[in-house]
Amino acid sequence: MIHPRPNEPDAHPYLRAATAGVRHHARALNRTAPPDRGHLDTLHAHLTELHRLLDQLAEVTRPPHPAAGRHLATAHTRLWQATTEIHAAFHLLPGNAEQAGTDTSACHPERLPEGPPVLTICQRHLAAGHSIRRKTTPADLRPHTTACVR
Structure with a gap:
């Protein structure tokens, strides 16, 4: 990794802070318990923002x-x-004890245990999907299906 010279101003302080946050989280992650839906939702939000940044770059x-x-x-x-x-992994994890036996493979924000947030993972994923489909061909994306239907 290339570090900035001490006398040169940091041109990307927020990106560096986000990278440091991800590194810290990876080190602190409890390796004995699987991630929960909240964890994957947050990770998905981070990846969609990186997706937008890469698009702009x-x-x-x-x-x-x-x-x-x-x-x-x-x-x-x-x-x-x-x-x-x-996004697919999010739907395969149970939301809570009552939901463990139900089908969680389809997008149903109204059935999330915490209720439908303002911007659900599914809505975020669909919005990012529209962006990628405008700029790539289906062959670039490999055969892709999603459980999100609106």
């Missing part, structure tokens, strides 16, 4: 540096695939 980089822009666009697509898998 690819758009800005592509005109002056086409090859670098293509690599960033590829990273954008791969990050979308990771985000999709987090």
Whole structure:
């Protein structure tokens, strides 16, 4: 990892702080218990924001540096695939004891144990999906299906 020189101002303080937060969380993670839905929801929110950032970086980089822009666009697509898998895992985890025996594989924000939040993981995922589908081809995304239907 390249660290900034001590005398040069930090050009990306928020991104560095977010990276440090993720590193701290990974070290502090309880390795004996599986993640809960709240954990995956937060991780999904983080990945969708990174997805938006990569999209913007690819758009800005592509005109002056086409090859670098293509690599960033590829990273954008791969990050979308990771985000999709987090979303799928969210629906496979039980929400609480009463929900453990019910079908949680489809998007039903109204059935979340904490109630439907203002922006559910499904709504966030659908919004990000619209963005990626405008900029990529189906072949780039591999065969993809989602349980979200609106």
